[in-house]
Amino acid sequence: MKRSLCYSIAGILLFLLFWQLLAACFVQREYLLPTPLAVLQSFAENLSLLLRHSRYTMIEAAGGMALSVLFSLLLALVMSLFRRVREAVYPLLVLSQMVPIVVLAPLFLIWFGYGMLPKVLVVILICFFPMVIQSLAGLSAADSEMLAFYRAMGMSRRQLFTMVRLPLALPYFFGGLRVSAAYSVMGAVIGEWLGAEAGLGLLLTRAQRSFDLPLTFAAILAIIIWSALIFAVVALCEHFCLRWRRVTAEKWE
Amino acid sequence: MIICRRVNKEFRLNRRPIRVLDDVSLQVAAGESVALIGPSGCGKSTLLGLIAGFFLADGGEVKVEGRVSLMMQQDMLLPHRSVLDNACLPVEVRDKKRLPAARAEAASLLPLFGLDGFGESYPDQLSGGMRQRAALLRTVMDGGDFWLLDEPFGKLDALTKEELQEWLFGIKSRFKPGVLLVTHDINEALVLADRIYVMSERPGRIKAELMVERGQREQQQAEIRRLLLRGK
Numbered sequence: 001m002k003r004s005l006c007y008s009i010a011g012i013l014l015f016l017l018f019w020q021l022l023a024a025c026f027v028q029r030e031y032l033l034p035t036p037l038a039v040l041q042s043f044a045e046n047l048s049l050l051l052r053h054s055r056y057t058m059i060e061a062a063g064g065m066a067l068s069v070l071f072s073l074l075l076a077l078v079m080s081l082f083r084r085v086r087e088a089v090y091p092l093l094v095l096s097q098m099v100p101i102v103v104l105a106p107l108f109l110i111w112f113g114y115g116m117l118p119k120v121l122v123v124i125l126i127c128f129f130p131m132v133i134q135s136l137a138g139l140s141a142a143d144s145e146m147l148a149f150y151r152a153m154g155m156s157r158r159q160l161f162t163m164v165r166l167p168l169a170l171p172y173f174f175g176g177l178r179v180s181a182a183y184s185v186m187g188a189v190i191g192e193w194l195g196a197e198a199g200l201g202l203l204l205t206r207a208q209r210s211f212d213l214p215l216t217f218a219a220i221l222a223i224i225i226w227s228a229l230i231f232a233v234v235a236l237c238e239h240f241c242l243r244w245r246r247v248t249a250e251k252w253e
Numbered sequence: 254m255i256i257c258r259r260v261n262k263e264f265r266l267n268r269r270p271i272r273v274l275d276d277v278s279l280q281v282a283a284g285e286s287v288a289l290i291g292p293s294g295c296g297k298s299t300l301l302g303l304i305a306g307f308f309l310a311d312g313g314e315v316k317v318e319g320r321v322s323l324m325m326q327q328d329m330l331l332p333h334r335s336v337l338d339n340a341c342l343p344v345e346v347r348d349k350k351r352l353p354a355a356r357a358e359a360a361s362l363l364p365l366f367g368l369d370g371f372g373e374s375y376p377d378q379l380s381g382g383m384r385q386r387a388a389l390l391r392t393v394m395d396g397g398d399f400w401l402l403d404e405p406f407g408k409l410d411a412l413t414k415e416e417l418q419e420w421l422f423g424i425k426s427r428f429k430p431g432v433l434l435v436t437h438d439i440n441e442a443l444v445l446a447d448r449i450y451v452m453s454e455r456p457g458r459i460k461a462e463l464m465v466e467r468g469q470r471e472q473q474q475a476e477i478r479r480l481l482l483r484g485k
Contacts, residue, residue: 149329152305153395154346167333244333244375
């Protein structure tokens with residue numbers, strides 16, 4: 001575990017070194033490719049600006065995530081309980097992922113204005129899909145033989161759900177949640193990119209239009225940091241909810 | 254007492270009816286160990302399902318006096334519960350108030366089941382043999398008058414299997430349940446049962462019934478093999 005962490009950090013440092021050399025020795029033009037050090041400097045100088053815009057982006061991303069969790073759990077539940085609903089809704093779900101987000105986001109802008117709502121909608125549209133699909137797979141993880149066995153043991157429908165189906169679905173759900181977590185901030189930024197009053201996406205477009213590439217990269221750095229933070233929160237939740245998985249994984253190390 | 258009288262069962266596969274059980278009659282008395290042996294797909298698991306109440310017979314009569322506890326080829330242990338929590342699940346399902354007492358009882362049985370020190374372990378941390386023993390502990394904690402065992406060691410390697418058959422003999426001598434063991438392993442039937450029903454290929458029929466004579470294992474092995482092969 002520790003050893004693999006060393007390699008990960010070494011990989012990142014090597015990449016940064018390569019970038020620094022490329023920018024400082026060969027490109028030598030900050031408006032084309034700023035050095036990592038210049039980016040860090042810009043990040044420090046514009047910290048309050050970045051934080052102000054981050055607030056909007058993070059509210060949109062976290063709010064969108066929270067709503068996606070609620071929405072997807074409910075939908076997965078209804079879909080797993082009613083076969084007809086599942087058959088009716090599943091194609092719509094898949095279709096919803098085929099329309100490019102960059103095409104939909106401007107429409108949301110027209111319908112809902114420049115505030116946070118259209119961005120939250122973009123986040124939901126991106127985030128709920130992996131969670132619904134995974135939760136649905138998870139809720140059918142208990143096969144019919146298993147369910148018959150536990151029914152014969154005397155379990156009621158409710159006990160079957162709370163003691164067997166739900167716990168078996170949990171690892172799947174967290175798998176979907178991890179994917180969504182990684183995409184959530186990106187979703188908000190795409191929404192902002194196409195028109196917003198504030199947010200990292202707006203800051204990005206402004207920085208680019210004024211050829212302030214150090215600030216552009218600083219904003220990207222902020223997006224990465226926030227995404228990692230949301231991902232870490234999800235991983236932490238998983239850590240506590242799935243203790244048994246952690247324990248059984250240790251056996252093999 | 255478990256009594257099956259002229260039981261018939263059909264299933265539908267691609268809208269075509271398939272006869273699985275044909276006039277099957279058998280009985281298991283309290284405290285008696287009976288094996289049901291037959292080729293794969295002969296309907297022996299179906300018969301067990303009828304007795305367990307998974308589904309109903311199309312014809313004939315299935316009567317169970319007393320409660321049955323199941324053990325399957327898959328251990329059916331829940332991965333998020335420890336060995337003890339899995340073992341006490343039947344008690345938890347029926348009567349939560351009895352759970353503390355059941356846990357204490359299950360914990361005291363762990364050494365007998367070769368699971369000493371593994372009570373708080375999760376199923377994925379155990380070997381295949383240990384998992385099956387944990388599954389049997391759950392069957393014991395279920396406390397049924399009859400144990401329905403469906404190929405309980407079918408997934409294990411030959412060595413572990415042999416070891417566990419001897420062990421199971423000891424366990425059932427201690428708890429004295431009625432046992433209906435479904436298997437296609439002749440040796441397993443001879444080790445564990447007092448009486449053996451031999452079934453034909455589908456549609457399953459009872460071909461023969463024989464009492465197990467201790468000390469005549471080899472002759473009886475040959476006899477059952479002959480019975481199973483006849484009519485092929």
